[in-house]
Amino acid sequence: MDKKLIYLELAGNAFTAAAALFMQRLYSLSGGGLLGIMFGSVNASAWEFCKTLLLPFLIWSMLEAMIIRVRLRRFTAAKTAALYALGISYLLLGKILPSLPAAVICVLCAFCLSYVLYRSQLKLEALFAPSLSMLFLFLALYFSLTPFPPRCGIFLDGETGMYGIIPKYIDYGAIALDSANLQ
Numbered sequence: 001m002d003k004k005l006i007y008l009e010l011a012g013n014a015f016t017a018a019a020a021l022f023m024q025r026l027y028s029l030s031g032g033g034l035l036g037i038m039f040g041s042v043n044a045s046a047w048e049f050c051k052t053l054l055l056p057f058l059i060w061s062m063l064e065a066m067i068i069r070v071r072l073r074r075f076t077a078a079k080t081a082a083l084y085a086l087g088i089s090y091l092l093l094g095k096i097l098p099s100l101p102a103a104v105i106c107v108l109c110a111f112c113l114s115y116v117l118y119r120s121q122l123k124l125e126a127l128f129a130p131s132l133s134m135l136f137l138f139l140a141l142y143f144s145l146t147p148f149p150p151r152c153g154i155f156l157d158g159e160t161g162m163y164g165i166i167p168k169y170i171d172y173g174a175i176a177l178d179s180a181n182l183q
Helices: 002-029 034-039 046-067 072-093 099-119 124-144 172-182
Strands: none
Touching (some): 002 034, 002 046, 046 072, 046 099, 046 124, 072 124
16 A cells, blocks of 8 residues: 555646646636636736645545545545645745746645655544644635635735736736836
8 A cells, every 4th residue: 555655646746737737727718717716727826826736636635545545534634734734835935936846846745745644653643623624724715715815915916916816808008007117
């Protein structure tokens, strides 16, 4: 099982990367529809790129749990910790590095973290209930922060200076002129 888990963790890196690339384009592919808003990236903010990493990580984790026989309580706690570590590390590292290298590093580290935690001697089973609560909190935040983003830096679209869903018919020329006048 140990080798199988390692192979699945490596495959999870590829799955997460491919799914994130697809989800980056899902909003435009759906024509700005609800599916694109819920699962795609609606602007160029750090949060919108981060969410395209988090959902594939979570989906792959569920697939892993179904494919191999894992101790579910332990596995859930390890994957939940890695999910939150992925989000926080990407938001921090994304300030220093460009998005793509930061994403690759953070996803790889998250899968390594989940593997190390799962194989560790820590009593993770005791964290099962809090982990489930944190997963429900994650899902609530995931689906509510795109249409209703707070006014803080990780939700700001650097290209338009707007938050959340960018209107379809925005005048990018006016934005460029406004930013030129401010300088």
